[in-house]
Amino acid sequence: MQMNKVLINDTTLRDGEQAAGVAFSVEEKIAIAKFLDAIGVDEIEVGIPAMGKAEQEAIANIVKLNLSANLLGWNRAVISDIQASIACGLQRVHISIPVSAIQIAAKFHGQWQVVLQKLHDSISFAVDQGLFVSIGGEDSSRAEESFLLDVVLAAQEWGASRFRFCDTVGILDPFTTHAKIKQLVASLTIPVEMHTHNDFGLATANALAGIKAGALSVNTTVNGLGERAGNAALEEVVMALKHLYHHDLGIDTRRLLEISQLVVSASGHPVPPWKAIVGENTFAHESGIHAHGVLQNPQTYEPFAPEEVGRERRLVVGKHSGRHLLSSILQQHDIILNHEETQSVLDAVRQESVEKKRSLTPQELLHLVQTKQHFRAC
Ligand SMILES: CC(=O)SCCNC(=O)CCNC(=O)[C@H](O)C(C)(C)COP(=O)(O)OP(=O)(O)OC[C@H]1O[C@@H](n2cnc3c(N)ncnc32)[C@H](O)[C@@H]1OP(=O)(O)O
Numbered sequence: 001m002q003m004n005k006v007l008i009n010d011t012t013l014r015d016g017e018q019a020a021g022v023a024f025s026v027e028e029k030i031a032i033a034k035f036l037d038a039i040g041v042d043e044i045e046v047g048i049p050a051m052g053k054a055e056q057e058a059i060a061n062i063v064k065l066n067l068s069a070n071l072l073g074w075n076r077a078v079i080s081d082i083q084a085s086i087a088c089g090l091q092r093v094h095i096s097i098p099v100s101a102i103q104i105a106a107k108f109h110g111q112w113q114v115v116l117q118k119l120h121d122s123i124s125f126a127v128d129q130g131l132f133v134s135i136g137g138e139d140s141s142r143a144e145e146s147f148l149l150d151v152v153l154a155a156q157e158w159g160a161s162r163f164r165f166c167d168t169v170g171i172l173d174p175f176t177t178h179a180k181i182k183q184l185v186a187s188l189t190i191p192v193e194m195h196t197h198n199d200f201g202l203a204t205a206n207a208l209a210g211i212k213a214g215a216l217s218v219n220t221t222v223n224g225l226g227e228r229a230g231n232a233a234l235e236e237v238v239m240a241l242k243h244l245y246h247h248d249l250g251i252d253t254r255r256l257l258e259i260s261q262l263v264v265s266a267s268g269h270p271v272p273p274w275k276a277i278v279g280e281n282t283f284a285h286e287s288g289i290h291a292h293g294v295l296q297n298p299q300t301y302e303p304f305a306p307e308e309v310g311r312e313r314r315l316v317v318g319k320h321s322g323r324h325l326l327s328s329i330l331q332q333h334d335i336i337l338n339h340e341e342t343q344s345v346l347d348a349v350r351q352e353s354v355e356k357k358r359s360l361t362p363q364e365l366l367h368l369v370q371t372k373q374h375f376r377a378c
């Protein structure tokens, strides 16, 4: 199936920063925006102008950079929020409104007419100001489907240019996502955007399911940073679209590791070694059978080449390693062992890895071989 061009609307600077304990400085926000733009991200949700002066200063400074990416400010359905976005120089606003019964009950005493009125007034105000208006259905995944459709059709009628479907608490699976988005896309003339959360580890899968069902843009965050368990990760969505759906978004993927590290440093939150695409272990091979395969042909245990995302392959010796890897590493140091010696070193590697609770550095391995040879000589 031919896929329409999908746009990335990255929200590291908005939902990413909403991760508990994360607070970017103005300089960090600017650096992240510049980097996202430099690697070819289409649109950046730069923040929430209603938050106050510092946020407005950061956003206004990003606007002044004249980046190629479109810039979007996040707003409640509140006119003063939109005025704050305008004051920052933004020409695109996102207006969010809760659409599920549970949210409307908690925030608007169940008065859905009030919700619709606020949405109407804020869209009309923004459209009158000549702004591009995206609207977001907060908690769309738990909304009653016919109510959700009524709200979005009304928003479309009032001048909204895009609808963001939010799986706010991450409760969808890819099959349900596909069904819901397919129906929505068929009922609307404006494009649908995916916003997925990772509470059950399905954010990227659900984003892809939405795209497959016809959504034309997707919210991502670098490293999947975001509220609670986070959002669909930029690096995962981009690489999955490229390799699983053969849909190249034109993003410079060789810099994905660099931007991941920038966000690690700005957020103060490291990614685990096994983090898809950018984690330290994504191209590290220790196990005997894997390393043997990789030494013959890296594609045996790698879905794509590490250089494609700015990483390098690592072969490390540890508890699970086998003879082929060990011999290959030692050969690089002009050490050739016979079968019996290799097995004896392997046994020692296993023991030392368990004691150290990690793989061994090349120096530790060489030291271990030297010690063994010394004992043999004695
Ligand atoms: C799912 C999401 O990620 S939504 C985005 C969440 N992000 C954030 O909350 C981060 C930024 N937020 C903020 O800085 C502040 O919450 C502000 C500036 C927006 C508002 O601050 P405060 O005035 O102190 O209000 P507070 O945050 O306690 O409560 C939220 C208010 O917004 C209202 N509200 C919530 N969502 C919406 C909405 N989409 N449209 C209109 N009003 C809304 C609530 O009903 C509540 O109104 P009330 O003060 O009249 O009772």
Ligand SMILES: O=C(O)CCC(=O)C(=O)O
Binding pocket: 015, 094, 095, 096, 097, 135, 136, 137, 138, 139, 164, 166, 167, 168, 169, 195, 197
């Ligand atoms: O943009 C919106 O409408 C809400 C976005 C959001 O962060 C969410 O619903 O999780």
